[in-house]
Amino acid sequence: MSGILLTPYSGTILGPIARILGYLMNWIFILLDKIGLPNIGLAIIIFTIVIYALLTPLTVKQQKFSKLSAKMNPEIQAIQAKYKDKRDTESSMAMQQETKAVYAKYGVSPSGSCVQLLIQMPILFALYRVIYSIPAYVTQVGDTFRVLAEKIVSQDQGSFILNASADDLKSVASAVSQYSKNLELEGNLTNGIIDVLNKVSTADMLVLSDHYGLADLQYNAQNILSTFNSAGNMISKGLIDTYNYFLGINIANSPQYLFTEGWTGHRFGLCFGAILIPLLAALTQWLNVKLMPQAGDNNNNSNAASGDTGAAMQQSMKTMNMMMPLMSAFFCFTLPSGMGIYWIAGAVIRTIQQIFINKHIDKMDIDEIIKKNEAKAKKKIEKAGVTAQKMQQYAAMNTRSLSDRANIGSNASTDTSSDSSSAGSGFKPAPGSLAAKANMVKEYNERNNK
Numbered sequence: 001m002s003g004i005l006l007t008p009y010s011g012t013i014l015g016p017i018a019r020i021l022g023y024l025m026n027w028i029f030i031l032l033d034k035i036g037l038p039n040i041g042l043a044i045i046i047f048t049i050v051i052y053a054l055l056t057p058l059t060v061k062q063q064k065f066s067k068l069s070a071k072m073n074p075e076i077q078a079i080q081a082k083y084k085d086k087r088d089t090e091s092s093m094a095m096q097q098e099t100k101a102v103y104a105k106y107g108v109s110p111s112g113s114c115v116q117l118l119i120q121m122p123i124l125f126a127l128y129r130v131i132y133s134i135p136a137y138v139t140q141v142g143d144t145f146r147v148l149a150e151k152i153v154s155q156d157q158g159s160f161i162l163n164a165s166a167d168d169l170k171s172v173a174s175a176v177s178q179y180s181k182n183l184e185l186e187g188n189l190t191n192g193i194i195d196v197l198n199k200v201s202t203a204d205m206l207v208l209s210d211h212y213g214l215a216d217l218q219y220n221a222q223n224i225l226s227t228f229n230s231a232g233n234m235i236s237k238g239l240i241d242t243y244n245y246f247l248g249i250n251i252a253n254s255p256q257y258l259f260t261e262g263w264t265g266h267r268f269g270l271c272f273g274a275i276l277i278p279l280l281a282a283l284t285q286w287l288n289v290k291l292m293p294q295a296g297d298n299n300n301n302s303n304a305a306s307g308d309t310g311a312a313m314q315q316s317m318k319t320m321n322m323m324m325p326l327m328s329a330f331f332c333f334t335l336p337s338g339m340g341i342y343w344i345a346g347a348v349i350r351t352i353q354q355i356f357i358n359k360h361i362d363k364m365d366i367d368e369i370i371k372k373n374e375a376k377a378k379k380k381i382e383k384a385g386v387t388a389q390k391m392q393q394y395a396a397m398n399t400r401s402l403s404d405r406a407n408i409g410s411n412a413s414t415d416t417s418s419d420s421s422s423a424g425s426g427f428k429p430a431p432g433s434l435a436a437k438a439n440m441v442k443e444y445n446e447r448n449n450k
Contacts, residue, residue, distance in 0.1 A: 017126035022137030024050065025130050029138045040134055040141065041246025041341050048345040051127055052353060058120055063357050067364070072106045107373030131342045135198050142194070144224055144239050149193035152212055158183075158193050160211055169207060171257070175199035199336075201257050202250050244338075249273055251338035258337070277340040282329035284347030289321045291354040 028050070029043045052059075076099060083095040135142040152158050162183065166173040175196040176183065183192035200208065205225065209215045215225045215238070223238040237245070244250050249258065255274040262270030328347075332340035 013122055014126045014129060017122055018129045018137075021047075021051070021123075021126055021130045025134075026138050029140060033140065038140065038243060039246060040138070040243050040338060041251050043138070044131055044251075044338060044342050045345045047131075048127075048342055049349055051123065052346065052349045055120055055123065056353060059353065060357055060360065063354075063361055064364070067361050068106045068369070072102060075102050105374055106370060107376065128339075128342075131338060132336075133198070134338070135194055141243055144243070145194045145197050146190065147217065148197055148214055148224055149190045151214060151217060152193055152208075153190050155212055158189060161193060161196055161208070169204045171199060171201040171204045172196065172208070198252070201253050203261070246337075246341065247273075249277075249337055251341060252336055254336055255333045255340060277337055277344070278329040278332040281332040281340055281343045281347065282325040284344055284351060285328040286325040288347045288351045288354065289324060291351060291358065 025043065025047050028046050029038065029040070032038055032043055032046075079095060079098045079102065083091050086092075086095075130137050135145045152161065161172055162176060164172040164176060175198075178199065179192055179195040183189060183196075197205075197208075209225050215223060217224050224240060225238040226241045241250070244252050249270075253261075255277045258274035259271050262268060262274060328343055332343050
């Protein structure tokens with residue numbers, strides 16, 4: 001792969017992931033080229049489908065966690081309410097043990113959902129880096145831009161680009177500002193020019209083409225850039241336009257730019273296409289959010305019982321779910337259309353994926369899963385060398401309220417069956433434990449009663 005700077009992203013965490021995804025993107029583009037469809041927009045869609053298909057097992061696991069959490073949360077909230085006004089160490093330990101027992105019962109971890117997100121998020125962020133920097137990862141596209149960049153550097157060391165005015169070449173000036181550090185690096189001017197060219201609008205690329213004579217440049221038996229007549233109509237499509245044009249739209253241009261060009265040129269079909277990208281991004285994002293399981297919707301009563309915190313969190317989630325589609329529309333309007341295609345493709349794939357996941361999860365027998373998890377937890381405890389009977393006794397001791405523990409001795413006579421079973425079991429609490437202290441209270445009360 002060429003050492004283009006648009007970069008193979010050099011971040012410590014995302015960099016290696018982006019490189020791996022970049023190899024995948026490159027293979028997809030090579031395959032499309034072999035069948036005569038070397039198009040970046042199509043490659044982005046296939047690339048997105050492959051990535052989300054690979055992430056399906058993690059998504060299913062995360063949704064399963066959400067389903068179990070919805071059923072588990074009332075029990076967790078009941079334990080929290082039970083110990084709400086108790087701040088002593090013994091109560092905290094008892095609350096921790098009861099909570100741990102509930103999580104074991106449902107076979108989930110308190111950090112279960114976070115683990116899936118921690119795996120998925122770096123992949124999705126790296127996916128964005130690859131799509132935003134296609135010439136860095138797709139060899140054919142990168143080599144095509146390199147031919148242009150080397151021609152520019154050979155003529156004037158890129159001074160026309162570096163000194164571009166925002167009034168004359170807005171997209172060029174913006175890209176130069178964005179990649180100014182890359183352009184200043186010694187021996188890296190060609191790579192910096194590639195960075196700039198990848199972000200240049202169609203109109204500004206025509207200006208650069210006329211200035212540097214790029215339209216006549218031959219590469220792989222085709223013009224690299226499109227050739228236009230005096231009226232501005234395309235005569236022949238070059239390699240870059242072959243790569244970049246998807247459904248009649250240059251994906252290097254932002255919908256904002258396309259709308260402006262269409263409006264000023266009275267090309268209202270282009271205006272409609274420009275508006276359609278952010279609208280579809282918002283709509284697909286909204287559908288995806290609506291299909292996602294909402295734990296709070298299944299558990300409104302328990303949230304109300306848990307106080308204002310649960311209600312506030314639920315309201316925050318609803319607000320965020322409303323804002324996400326609007327944010328998608330804004331970003332897709334201002335960023336290159338290729339990012340909008342990725343956003344729409346990702347949301348559509350997630351929506352289809354979510355429909356099948358919801359059907360799969362709805363068919364699950366949650367009660368049967370809980371039984372299996374309880375059996376697993378019991379085996380795990382026994383494997384650790386602790387009998388189920390001792391754990392039940394310890395759990396009963398821990399989860400009893402402080403007032404109950406203070407009256408253990410006085411209630412001993414009315415609960416002889418329990419005491420005898422404990423004595424007959426040979427259970428001897430460890431010195432200093434809660435069970436040992438409870439036995440001391442019991443013995444003291446028995447001596448006083450005599």
